[in-house]
Amino acid sequence: MNPSATTLQDVVIKFAGDSGDGMQLTGQQFTNNTALLGIDLATFPDFPAEIRAPIGTLPGVSGFQLHFSSDRVFTPGDIADVLVAMNAAALKVNLKSLKKGGKIIVNTDGFDAKNLRLANYPEGVNPLEDGSLEGYELIKIDVTKLTREALKDIPDLGTKERDRAKNMFVLGFVYWMYNRDLDNTIAFLKDKFGKKPAIFDSNVKVLQAGYNYGDTTETFSARYTVEKAKMPAGTYRSIMGNQALSMGLVAASEKSGLPIFLGTYPITPASDILHELSRLKHFGVRTFQAEDEIAGITAAIGASYGGSIGVTTTSGPGMALKTEAMGLAVMLEIPLVIINIQRGGPSTGLPTKTEQSDLLQAYYGRNGECPMPVIAAATPSDCFDAAFEAVQLAIQHMTPVILLSDGYIANGAEPWRFPQSADLPAIAVQFKTSLAEGEEKFMPYQRNEKLARPWALPGTPGLEHRIGGLEKQDITGNISYDPDNHQHMVKLREEKVNRIAQYIPD
Structure with a gap:
């Protein structure tokens, strides 16, 4: 049977299961399929902190939520x-976030006695049978059994290997439900498993089996479709926040003519920026995985001192460790971009859960009077513009800049329109290369109208000067312990940051 599709304006769907059930991949593939149709969307991956959380338990549930619409979408x-x-x-953890009357698609094999016990249901209670889900439309499918049946003609696969493909059955069924084709997912599987034909064939078979199950089972009479969203003309792709940040940094590198140097230490949810920039080395990007957070930021400071765009990435606990070096960057007055992908705190906190609780840390979390401009990204696609602006401000105002994002934005995805290079402003870089006419000696803390000091690269003849964390004398840059000079320098650094507002378009 092939019922006509009912048109909906928007849909929110959540895929949930064990962290080994492939829910992130399932959600990502449905997202890519949706984006290719020109439908607006926003996503919210939600997964455990453990690499392989305990099977069947409440803490081990991994989820992927997708909101797609023919209208503009701003949240998942x-x-x-x-x-x-x-x-x-997965049902117990997520039922509270399902609207009354909503659809529940369950793998009945995941509701045996063992799974019910691990999910802390009382003995003898099965929510699929006790009437507690009467307010919802319950669609029961033995996904595990049907997956194994679809692969019965592939003798080389054991039960464990067959069960790994059950997320493809669910994906195929949901594709049928929302009137989609399978072509782009089959192309993805070909690219991923082209050199492993048995794995490729098994995944495609199960994907098609899920689709055909919806198409041939009379129990399911409803199909749906969501029309293409009205969006500005251009070339679009689905992009996650950390990907957009990385591309924004590279775009700023191209527009300034300076290489990006990333000095960092892996930490969730910021590590993807290191991975992404490492794939973009053909743009002159250098990445350095340091032994700790302090080494990461100080390496980035050294790169900036040497004429690169120094960048460091972290999350809340790492931000705390970087604070002394951040103060050094403020004292040196050199460009630096510090990216904090926020997560739940304090301390190690909630590594894979989101929180926007580091704003005051960004404003005030350093010793002494240590002002920095702070930029916050609003959406995954906005991360591109935020990263570009952070580099622009850092270079033009000779200051470290903090860029705030969070796990929700970093791992979420939405359509992003490719910017044209001509639409991005050039980032002017003015290295001081020699003494000016009439200048007898280099004054490293002499300032322009933005109160930015000169950017003189080490080794430039005649421009040798002292650096370090000790307070500097105004203009000369000599070490000074004079209280009046210290107060003057504190005010200058504060006013320099305040003046940035005059150069930001309304």
Whole structure:
């Protein structure tokens, strides 16, 4: 059967299961399929901190939420219309975020006695049978059994290998439900498993089996479609926040003519920026994975002192460790971009959960009077512009800049329109290369109208000067312990940051 599709304006769907059930991949593939149709969207991946969380338990649930619409989308949605639950724990964790009357698609194999016990259901209680889900439209599918049946003709696969493909069955069924084709996902599987034909064939078979199950089972009579969104003309792609940040940094590098140097230490949820920039080395990007947070930022400071765009990335706990070096960058007055992808705190806190609680840390979390401009990204695609602006401000005003994002933005995705190079402003870089006419000696803290000091690269003849964390004498840059000079320098550094507002368009 092939019922006609009902047109909806928007849908929020959440895929949930064990961290090994492939829910992130399933959500990403449905997202890519949606984006290629020109439908606006926003996503929210939600996964455990552990690499492989305990199977079947509440803390081990991994989820991926997608909001897609024919209208503009600004959030992944608060309440889901559809919940895909691969086991009892996934249902228990996510039922509260499903609207009344919403659809629940469950893998019945994930509701056996063991899974119910691990999900802390009372003995003898099964939510699929006790009437507690009467307010919802319950779609029960034995995904595990049907996946194994679809692969019965591939003898080389054991039960474990067959079960790994069950997320493809769910994806195929949801593609059928929302009137999609399978071509782009098959192309993805070909690219990923082209050299492993058995794995490629098994995933495609199960994907098609899920689609055909919806198409041939009379139990399901409803199909849906969402029209293309009206968006400005251009070339679009689906992009995550950390990807957009990385591309914004590279764009700023191209527009300034300076190489990017990333000095960092891996920390969730900022590590993807290191991964992404490492893939962009053909743009002159240099990445350095340091032994700790302090080494990461001080390496970036050294790169900036040497004439590169120094960048360091971290999250809340790492931000705390970087504070002394941030003060050094303020004292040196050199360009530096410090990116904090916020997560739940304090201390190690919630590594994979989001929180926007580091704003006051960004403003005031350093010893002494240590002002820095702070930029905050609003959406995943806005991360591109925020990163570009952070580099622009750092260079033009000779200051470290803090860029705030969070795990929700970093791992979320939305359509992003490729900017034209001509639409991005040039970033003027003015290295001081020699003494000016009539200048007898280099004055490293002499300032321009922005109160920015000269950027003189080490080794430039005649421009040798002292650096370090000790207070500098105004203009000369000599070490000074004079209280009046210190107060004067504090005011100058504060006013320099305040003046940045005059150069930001309304």
